[in-house]
Amino acid sequence: MSNPIISLKNIDVTFTQKKKTIEAVKDVSIDVNKGDIYGIVGYSGAGKSTLVRVVNLLQVPTAGQVIVNGETFYDGSKGKDGVQIKANELRNRRRKIGMIFQHFNLLNERTVAENVAFALQHSPLKANEKKAKVAELLELVELSDRAEQFPSQLSGGQKQRVAIARALANDPEILISDEATSALDPKTTNQILSLLKKLNEKYHLTILLITHEMEAVKEIANKVAVMQQGVVLEKGSTLDIFTKPQAALTKEFIETATNQDKSLATIEESEAVANLQAGQVFARLTYSGNTTNEPLITALYQKYEVVANILYGNVEILQGTEIGSLLVILSGSQDGLTSALKNLADQGIHVEILKGQQA
Numbered sequence: 619m620s621n622p623i624i625s626l627k628n629i630d631v632t633f634t635q636k637k638k639t640i641e642a643v644k645d646v647s648i649d650v651n652k653g654d655i656y657g658i659v660g661y662s663g664a665g666k667s668t669l670v671r672v673v674n675l676l677q678v679p680t681a682g683q684v685i686v687n688g689e690t691f692y693d694g695s696k697g698k699d700g701v702q703i704k705a706n707e708l709r710n711r712r713r714k715i716g717m718i719f720q721h722f723n724l725l726n727e728r729t730v731a732e733n734v735a736f737a738l739q740h741s742p743l744k745a746n747e748k749k750a751k752v753a754e755l756l757e758l759v760e761l762s763d764r765a766e767q768f769p770s771q772l773s774g775g776q777k778q779r780v781a782i783a784r785a786l787a788n789d790p791e792i793l794i795s796d797e798a799t800s801a802l803d804p805k806t807t808n809q810i811l812s813l814l815k816k817l818n819e820k821y822h823l824t825i826l827l828i829t830h831e832m833e834a835v836k837e838i839a840n841k842v843a844v845m846q847q848g849v850v851l852e853k854g855s856t857l858d859i860f861t862k863p864q865a866a867l868t869k870e871f872i873e874t875a876t877n878q879d880k881s882l883a884t885i886e887e888s889e890a891v892a893n894l895q896a897g898q899v900f901a902r903l904t905y906s907g908n909t910t911n912e913p914l915i916t917a918l919y920q921k922y923e924v925v926a927n928i929l930y931g932n933v934e935i936l937q938g939t940e941i942g943s944l945l946v947i948l949s950g951s952q953d954g955l956t957s958a959l960k961n962l963a964d965q966g967i968h969v970e971i972l973k974g975q976q977a
């Protein structure tokens with residue numbers, strides 16, 4: 619059995635403002651294993667930031683349990699307001715949880731090196747050891763030559779790398795990245811994501827990746843939870859979520875991340891789909907890994923006399939595995955279509971009927 623480094627159980631966070639009650643997080647349970655890059659994806663206001671602030675008790679939940687590295691930080695089942703870890707113990711534990719943010723949160727009047735050193739102010743290291751640590755961290759994020767510059771002299775990507783160096787100063791086991799790439803252009807975003815991946819691989823750093831971009835999840839996360847209105851709609855391995863998405867919102871995120879959204883809109887308006895005939899279905903087929911080599915389309919005709927007209931095809935590489943998706947119109951007899959769709963599902967191909975009679 620896996621032993622999660624972060625276990626959030628049945629977390630509720632409710633804010634009360636005057637007479638208004640906001641249920642920001644509702645009954646969310648998530649287990650993050652050591653070495654995971656766990657993406658939490660959702661639109662603005664979904665409750666992502668509130669949820670991750672619960673991990674280090676920057677936000678105390680209204681109900682539920684928070685267990686980090688085997689230590690119970692909060693247990694809502696005990697007592698009226700729950701039982702919390704002692705303040706000094708929490709302070710120590712928090713140093714092992716680094717955080718980075720969309721707006722970097724650097725001290726503008728301090729140099730790059732001083733910004734990183736700031737995180738070491740309570741460290742037991744001696745002055746010369748702290749200096750060496752800062753130099754080592756700046757080398758890690760490839761900013762050694764900028765040590766004496768000020769944040770205002772840096773690009774957004776460089777600022778975020780300073781923030782990452784600072785977040786790593788106390789050798790954390792967990793890094794929380796709250797929309798860390800949201801203010802960056804696509805190229806810089808990829809550089810930061812690659813750096814996070816490198817830190818994950820090299821130091822086995824567990825990363826919680828909060829984002830509204832499924833693209834970022836696709837690049838580096840091995841697990842993902844999709845949030846909407848305080849609730850986790852679905853969660854699982856990135857591979858499973860991308861090949862068998864259930865919730866409409868998850869599908870929407872994936873379509874955007876794989877650039878299918880625009881193609882789909884155009885194809886849905888095409889004559890072939892707009893004027894779909896009886897005996898035809900418009901479907902999306904998604905398949906991963908070993909199924910990609912199967913001569914799917916030929917087999918459908920040979921076995922069931924079902925003709926597949928491919929309107930769109932795409933292959934993505936996710937976690938080193940090929941994920942194929944096809945938008946097709948399948949035409950055949952009622953029985954032929956039923957058997958063909960069953961055959962596809964039996965082969966582990968995820969079939970979504972987008973239009974036409976469900977055979």
Ligand SMILES: Nc1ncnc2c1ncn2[C@@H]1O[C@H](COP(=O)(O)OP(=O)(O)OP(=O)(O)O)[C@@H](O)[C@H]1O
Nearest residue numbers: 633635640642660661662663664665666667668669
């Ligand atoms: N301290 C607070 N007091 C009252 N309401 C809050 C507080 N913090 C968050 N909320 C509300 O909780 C809900 C979830 O907010 P949250 O910031 O967690 O969402 P999010 O998914 O992180 O979105 P964003 O990316 O925009 O921050 C929102 O309706 C927000 O207005």
